[in-house]
Amino acid sequence: MMIDPIISLSFSIYSSKGVYALLLGSGTSRAAGVPTGWEIILDLIEKIAHQLGEDCEGNPTDWYTTKYGKEPIYGDLLKELAKTPAERRDLLRSYFEPTDEEREQGVKLPTKAHNAIADLIINGYVKVVITTNFDRLLENALQQRGLQPTVISTPDGASGAIPLAHSDCTILKVNGDYLDERIKNAPNELSNYARPIASLLKRIFDEYGLIVCGWSADWDHALRAAIERHSGRRFSIYWTVRSNKSDIAKKTIKLISAEQINISDANSFFNDINENVKSLNDFQKAHPLSTKVAINSLKRYMQNSQIIRLHDLVTNVTDSLVDELLKEKYSYNGTINGDLIVNRIQAYENDAEIMLNLVAHGLYWGGETSTPIFTSAIQRVANAKESSNGLTVFIRLRHYPAMLLFYTAGIAAIGANNYKNLHSIFEEIIIRKDYKEKPSYLLLHHHNILSADHQKVLAGGESQPTPLSNCINSFLANIFQPIIPDQYEFDKYFDLMEYFIALCYLDYNLHSEPEQQRTWVPLGRFGWRNVGYSRWTAHSFITSQLNKYGNNFTPLTAGFFGADAERMKKAVDMVEEFANRVRSQSGWF
Numbered sequence: 001m002m003i004d005p006i007i008s009l010s011f012s013i014y015s016s017k018g019v020y021a022l023l024l025g026s027g028t029s030r031a032a033g034v035p036t037g038w039e040i041i042l043d044l045i046e047k048i049a050h051q052l053g054e055d056c057e058g059n060p061t062d063w064y065t066t067k068y069g070k071e072p073i074y075g076d077l078l079k080e081l082a083k084t085p086a087e088r089r090d091l092l093r094s095y096f097e098p099t100d101e102e103r104e105q106g107v108k109l110p111t112k113a114h115n116a117i118a119d120l121i122i123n124g125y126v127k128v129v130i131t132t133n134f135d136r137l138l139e140n141a142l143q144q145r146g147l148q149p150t151v152i153s154t155p156d157g158a159s160g161a162i163p164l165a166h167s168d169c170t171i172l173k174v175n176g177d178y179l180d181e182r183i184k185n186a187p188n189e190l191s192n193y194a195r196p197i198a199s200l201l202k203r204i205f206d207e208y209g210l211i212v213c214g215w216s217a218d219w220d221h222a223l224r225a226a227i228e229r230h231s232g233r234r235f236s237i238y239w240t241v242r243s244n245k246s247d248i249a250k251k252t253i254k255l256i257s258a259e260q261i262n263i264s265d266a267n268s269f270f271n272d273i274n275e276n277v278k279s280l281n282d283f284q285k286a287h288p289l290s291t292k293v294a295i296n297s298l299k300r301y302m303q304n305s306q307i308i309r310l311h312d313l314v315t316n317v318t319d320s321l322v323d324e325l326l327k328e329k330y331s332y333n334g335t336i337n338g339d340l341i342v343n344r345i346q347a348y349e350n351d352a353e354i355m356l357n358l359v360a361h362g363l364y365w366g367g368e369t370s371t372p373i374f375t376s377a378i379q380r381v382a383n384a385k386e387s388s389n390g391l392t393v394f395i396r397l398r399h400y401p402a403m404l405l406f407y408t409a410g411i412a413a414i415g416a417n418n419y420k421n422l423h424s425i426f427e428e429i430i431i432r433k434d435y436k437e438k439p440s441y442l443l444l445h446h447h448n449i450l451s452a453d454h455q456k457v458l459a460g461g462e463s464q465p466t467p468l469s470n471c472i473n474s475f476l477a478n479i480f481q482p483i484i485p486d487q488y489e490f491d492k493y494f495d496l497m498e499y500f501i502a503l504c505y506l507d508y509n510l511h512s513e514p515e516q517q518r519t520w521v522p523l524g525r526f527g528w529r530n531v532g533y534s535r536w537t538a539h540s541f542i543t544s545q546l547n548k549y550g551n552n553f554t555p556l557t558a559g560f561f562g563a564d565a566e567r568m569k570k571a572v573d574m575v576e577e578f579a580n581r582v583r584s585q586s587g588w589f
Contacts, residue, residue: 005261006269009211009238010276013125019235020209021128022117024138027214027242028266032114033107034135037175038219040095044077089179096135096178110141113213116270118142121149121169123329125277128164128204129171132220134178138171146331153177158196164204168328172200174223193222201226209235212258214266217249224248228255240269291354298358302366311373314362317355318377322384324351325401336393338457341450344397345458349475352401355381356408356479363412363421364483371421372428378405379429382444393454399444402431406444408476410497415484419558426504427559441501442508445522446472465586469498469525491529492536498524499538500555503571506578507561510571519578527579539576546572 013020026036035043045064049056056063064072082091098108110118118141120126129138142149152158153173164170174197193201205227217224237258242265245253253260263269294317301310329347355377362374382402406429413421429440446455446468458467473494477487484490502521509519526538545553550565561568 005238005259006263006272007276009261010273010280012209012236013120013273014277014280016209016235017125018127020126020211021130021204022126023210023212023215024117024129024131024133025213025215026133027216028113028131028270029111029133029135029137030214031111031265031267032109032135032137033102034133034137035095037134040092041072041077043095044081045072047081048077092178108135108137110137110144112267113270114138114141116267116274118145118147119274120270120277122147122331123277123281124168124327127167127169128208129169130201130204130223131171131173132175132215132223134173134176136177142169145328147328151177152197152200155194155196158194158200161200164207172197172204174201175220193226198222198226202229205229207234210237210258212237212239213263213269214240216246217252218246224252228252240266291357294354295357295361298361299365302362302370307369307373310362310370314355314358314373314377317358318380321352321355321381321401325381325384325398330394330398336391336454341393341397341454341457344394345400345471348397348401349404352381352404353479356404356476359405359408360412360479360483363409363418363425364416366421368420368424371424374409375424375428378402378409378425378440379431381405382429382431382440393450396449396451399431400449403444403446403449404472404476406440407472407494407497408479410500411476411480411490411493412483414493414496414500415480415489417554419555419560422500422555423559426500439504439508441504445498445501445505446524447522465528466523466525473525492538492541495524495526495529495538496541498522499526499542499575500560502526502575503542503568504560506574507567507571519574521575521578523579523582527582539572539579542572 042060045060046056049060049063054063054067061072078091096108102108114137117126117129117138121129121142122145131138139149139151147168149169149171150161150167151171151173152161153176158172161167161170174193192198201223210227237256238261239249239253239258240261240263241249242263252258261269294313297313298310300306301313325348330344359374359378362370366374382399382405384398406425409425410422413419413425426441427439429444430437431440431443433443446466450468455467458471464470473491476494477490480490484493502523506519506521529537546565546569551557551563553565553568555561556563556565556568561571
């Protein structure tokens with residue numbers, strides 16, 4: 001049985017990242033209701049004829065040629081109908097830019113194909129797009145994701161363009177842009193390109209594979225000739241076909257030995273490609289081998305006290321995570337919806353998986369000598385250089401990987417009953433924000449990562465008071481399963497971690513910023529779990545231990561709350577008072 005060619009192409013795109021360029025014709029924009037350049041010419045001729053009171057509906061081009069003694073040229077028509085550049089731009093916008101009514105109907109907006117292509121570009125799988133279209137639908141789809149592509153639509157632009165390899169995305173509009181009256185439409189205009197455009201095309205065809213979609217090859221003579229001249233290629237050419245091909249297209253496909261792929265439309269084709277590539281990427285990230293190797297290496301280095309090798313291992317994994325977090329895939333300025341938030345969270349969890357495992361094992365089994373390696377690594381992730389531009393929800397979410405690492409480190413220390421490590425994790429991981437430095441627990445908690453309204457999109461968001469806290473618990477339980485297999489015990493350590501965050505948060509505000517005297521605390525799931533039952537709670541556990549040991553309580557001897565039992569009791573009482581007030585006002589109980 002033959003493998004589906006779309007699946008084969010998906011594997012090629014995934015395994016050869018950035019190797020394939022796209023060649024897009026009018027078929028990719030047709031579903032958006034955007035006219036082709038030739039359709040605009042015909043409409044303009046009809047408008048001229050109407051102004052003259054004449055009928056040209058039978059054949060507008062013949063009418064125009066007879067009337068004016070020349071073939072209709074796009075630029076000439078525009079100059080006749082609109083005398084100034086501003087007037088011409090206004091005239092053209094009606095063809096390419098949606099009215100409010102069209103926007104509501106989804107007309108002249110990026111299609112599924114444009115959005116899928118934009119995803120492939122954002123994730124680095126496609127870097128070069130050649131298009132015969134004049135519209136800006138692909139540019140709009142990319143800008144909604146926070147990427148400003150390099151757009152070349154004139155010979156001057158091609159001459160001064162940065163090298164293709166140095167641009168996240170280059171869009172070459174071989175026939176021009178709709179706001180430039182020099183766009184090509186007539187047969188004589190499409191028969192050749194200016195030298196800079198021709199040279200750039202040659203370089204693309206020499207250096208990249210090619211995926212052709214929505215292009216008939218019938219009218220763009222210079223483009224077809226450029227492709228045919230470069231039949232000896234390093235990478236394959238895939239040519240998508242919806243229906244019967246013209247003789248010209250058949251000849252070109254055969255000449256360049258392109259692999260033909262039958263598709264129903266551009267939307268389904270690019271959507272399938274994008275989903276297939278995502279699936280391959282998810283499979284690779286989920287593969288346990290790299291995580292297992294990293295954990296085994298860490299255990300070996302710790303067992304043999306190979307502190308330098310341990311440092312290098314953690315540093316390399318941290319470098320990889322930071323590089324991943326700074327990629328364009330985490331930039332987005334479009335419309336917020338629940339799926340985007342959930343997908344962003346899952347992407348962060350996938351990218352941080354190896355480092356989370358190292359932190360969990362390292363701080364559970366390790367001693368004070370190795371702790372600075374992990375606290376330094378977590379601090380690097382938290383302070384990775386980031387832009388303050390974009391949607392607030394995604395700016396705040398950028399700290400989600402650091403928060404997962406902070407939680408993981410704290411749970412591991414608590415599970416190992418190592419409160420000196422916990423104190424280091426709380427006080428030595430310093431976060432830079434708004435030109436100030438603050439300890440980790442003030443910023444790396446779930447209330448600061450995602451607002452209450454945005455947390456509602458998570459699983460159980462409408463029926464739980466702390467949906468993000470619950471989701472983090474479920475995710476980290478899997479990370480800790482080899483270390484703390486008992487879910488009940490893990491829940492205890494998780495609740496204690498969030499309880500210490502609340503206690504330290506309150507204590508900081510009382511003693512470091514006494515003028516503010518804020519009693520609000522980031523209440524985690526511990527504030528609701530087991531309330532009213534005789535089962536274990538973080539509050540009852542800490543209270544009993546404080547009463548039993550006083551200043552000898554292990555967290556105090558480790559340095560928490562200035563080693564003062566009364567100071568800690570005050571924080572415990574105030575957190576419990578706040579939790580009771582929130583519960584009574586929330587309506588959850």
